[in-house]
Amino acid sequence: MKRPSFTRCLAAYMKSKVKFISLSVVFMLIFAGIFALHQVRYDAVLYAGCVCAVIGAIFAIADFVKFYRIRLMLADLAGSIHFSLHGMPPARNALESDYQNLARLLFENQNRIANETANFRNFMNDYYAMWVHQIKVPIAAMHLLLDEKDCNAPLRLELFKVEQYVEMVLSYARLESDHTDYLIKEYDLESIVRQAVRKYAPLFIAKKISLNIEPLALKVITDEKWMQFVIEQLLSNALKYTKKGSISIYAEGGARLVIEDTGIGIAPEDIARIGEKGFTGYNGRLDKKSTGLGLYLCKEILKRLSHELRISSEIGVGTKVSIDLSQQRTILE
Numbered sequence: 001m002k003r004p005s006f007t008r009c010l011a012a013y014m015k016s017k018v019k020f021i022s023l024s025v026v027f028m029l030i031f032a033g034i035f036a037l038h039q040v041r042y043d044a045v046l047y048a049g050c051v052c053a054v055i056g057a058i059f060a061i062a063d064f065v066k067f068y069r070i071r072l073m074l075a076d077l078a079g080s081i082h083f084s085l086h087g088m089p090p091a092r093n094a095l096e097s098d099y100q101n102l103a104r105l106l107f108e109n110q111n112r113i114a115n116e117t118a119n120f121r122n123f124m125n126d127y128y129a130m131w132v133h134q135i136k137v138p139i140a141a142m143h144l145l146l147d148e149k150d151c152n153a154p155l156r157l158e159l160f161k162v163e164q165y166v167e168m169v170l171s172y173a174r175l176e177s178d179h180t181d182y183l184i185k186e187y188d189l190e191s192i193v194r195q196a197v198r199k200y201a202p203l204f205i206a207k208k209i210s211l212n213i214e215p216l217a218l219k220v221i222t223d224e225k226w227m228q229f230v231i232e233q234l235l236s237n238a239l240k241y242t243k244k245g246s247i248s249i250y251a252e253g254g255a256r257l258v259i260e261d262t263g264i265g266i267a268p269e270d271i272a273r274i275g276e277k278g279f280t281g282y283n284g285r286l287d288k289k290s291t292g293l294g295l296y297l298c299k300e301i302l303k304r305l306s307h308e309l310r311i312s313s314e315i316g317v318g319t320k321v322s323i324d325l326s327q328q329r330t331i332l333e
Contacts, residue, residue: 003075009068128173132166157206171229182223190216196231203239214250220325226301233294234259234321255326266313275299
């Protein structure tokens, strides 16, 4: 909260005393009228008026100084009000005391609700993490059974999708947690990209989508696990909305990773809102199972890694998603 200027405080003080000033003027006019009717000498009336004005001005200045100091204290207190009410100026009357008691009550209730919310969020994060780790056991068992019985590829691909959704749940829980772990150091971007591509190779083969990867001779300062998750999500979206054609991965401008597809494209009015929590857009309405969570996670993760996500698209032509890594070194600063 910005500290109020002297002139603004003076204007506020005068506004708060309008009734008192008006009443004082009325009393002065009444006394002046009575003195005139009794033919009191004007110099005596003027002298009494000056004395009263001087005394009133002294009291007004002292009262304004207190008013000004209190406003400055309240402005300074606004910066730390989230943590404590310590430093609140003492109440000057019963009404201010009541207001301060009300503020303390609201502050205590706010802290209680915040603590309850934090505890519930931590409980849910722990629950999701436990659920993900438990569900991985039957998923691994299903993989073994499928391999033993040599089941058809479509069933194996559907199980792969289940795994990716489970990983998305775990990533979302970790991202919302207060204890998200980051290991920031220099990595080989091509190594991270190829790990993600290798993971999605079965989907490329199943959908008969060709993949073009250009050499990525780029070292990036980032978190390998989270960056790989982002690339996987972008590949998943590209595969989901590309029925035929290809997906290309290359570097652009020296510090920008690009994933470009020949899919159905994105409506121009949806591009500005991509990455908003829960926003699915026109394509999401076509695909009833879309949640918009994947791109939201990508945008949030990249923001925390000091990277930037940019998307350009044309309906029926394809989509170009780029990750700007030019600000990567701000992570270590």
